[in-house]
Amino acid sequence: xxxxxxxxARRADRRLPVLRxxxxxxxxxxxxxxxxxxHLLSVQLRNIGTGRAWHPSGLADATGWAGVAVTEIVVxxxxxxxxxxxxxPIPAEACARTVSKVFQWIPPVVAAPGRLLLxxxxxxxxxxxxxxxxxxxxxxxxxxxxxxxxxxTPLAGLGVRATTAVRDRAELLTWRTCFSLR
Numbered sequence: 001x002x003x004x005x006x007x008x009a010r011r012a013d014r015r016l017p018v019l020r021x022x023x024x025x026x027x028x029x030x031x032x033x034x035x036x037x038x039h040l041l042s043v044q045l046r047n048i049g050t051g052r053a054w055h056p057s058g059l060a061d062a063t064g065w066a067g068v069a070v071t072e073i074v075v076x077x078x079x080x081x082x083x084x085x086x087x088x089p090i091p092a093e094a095c096a097r098t099v100s101k102v103f104q105w106i107p108p109v110v111a112a113p114g115r116l117l118l119x120x121x122x123x124x125x126x127x128x129x130x131x132x133x134x135x136x137x138x139x140x141x142x143x144x145x146x147x148x149x150x151x152x153t154p155l156a157g158l159g160v161r162a163t164t165a166v167r168d169r170a171e172l173l174t175w176r177t178c179f180s181l182r
Contacts, residue, residue, distance in 0.1 A: 002040075009039035034073065041069055057137040057150065064139030067102035070094050071137065074114065075121045090114030102137040105149040 003018050010016065016036055017029035025033075045062045052059040055068060074090055081088035095113035099106050103120040110128040111119065118124035122133045136150035 005040055006036040009043050010036055038069065038073065041065070052140070055137075055139050056153075058140035058144070060139035061141050063097075063101050064137070064141070067098040068137055068139055070098040071102065071117065071121065074098075074117055075123060078118060078123060090117075101142070102139055103135075104138055104142065104145055105147075 006012075006018070007016060017025065017032050045066055048062045048065075050061070052061050053065070054060075055064070057068070058064070060068065074095060078088050078090070090113075092113045095117045096108070099113060099116045099120060100108060103117070106116055106120050107128055108116070110116070111126040115124055115126055116129065119126035119129040119131065121135055122131050125131060130149075132149065132151070134152045136152045138145050138150050
């Protein structure tokens with residue numbers, strides 16, 4: 001069903017690659033899958049209205065989910081582009097809206113929006129933005145924000161630093177696996 005939904009969401013005129021059963025895929029197929037997932041998410045964002053859905057950072061509304069998605073695509077896309085020595089154009093307007101929604105505590109005028117998003121996630125240094133490797137999103141409606149910078153909740157039985165190390169290591173292994181050039 002997910003395959004069908006992806007084909008439909010992208011208005012595909014050809015069979016799109018689908019990763020399943022641990023099958024190895026070319027980097028281009030990985031990127032194609034990210035694009036399909038983004039299309040599926042955009043359909044959900046248009047249809048959720050005032051509804052909310054669970055995310056580890058809170059019950060996210062549509063703008064929270066959009067901010068989380070933009071963060072993931074821009075930050076990890078930047079990670080991959082950097083590793084491959086490529087230039088990644090970063091969409092300023094989407095980054096500005098993302099920082100203003102899910103990183104409310106970041107002053108919006110200290111750098112370009114894309115640079116702020118990378119700084120908020122510990123990928124860049126910007127004067128006036130504290131680098132916090134344990135950052136987290138404010139994905140719930142802003143009316144529920146307590147004016148404090150959000151931080152990750154430790155995994156059961158681990159401290160925050162150990163939790164971050166576990167997540168970072170898993171993320172690194174995932175990206176190396178997904179984008180290893182064969």
